[in-house]
Amino acid sequence: MRQSSAGWKPEELYRLYEDFGFEIRHGSNHDVVKHPKYLQLRATVPRHSPIRKVYVKQAIALIEQLEKLIEAEESDKKEDK
Secondary structure, eight states: OOSOOSSBOHHHHHHHHHHTTOEEEEOSSEEEEEOSSOTTOEEEEESSSSBOHHHHHHHHHHHHHHHHHHHHHHHHHHHHO
16 A cells, blocks of 8 residues: 555555444545544545545555554553553
8 A cells, every 4th residue: 555555446445444443434425434442533535436646645644643542552551550
């Protein structure tokens, strides 16, 4: 994904989001992607294909944010012990 952000189909992007625990709510022209635990992580994705590069880059950024939030949470749990 990081190697090429071109030529992605909506289904591929949704699968990636779902693999990281995001939920997808389908709208009329766009879909809303959000993480159930970290509600600040959300994005809007158009349904047309292929997906523009900006939406793939946005997915990468959200997944990186998710990873940082999980790391911080795990670090806090270790400190509490």
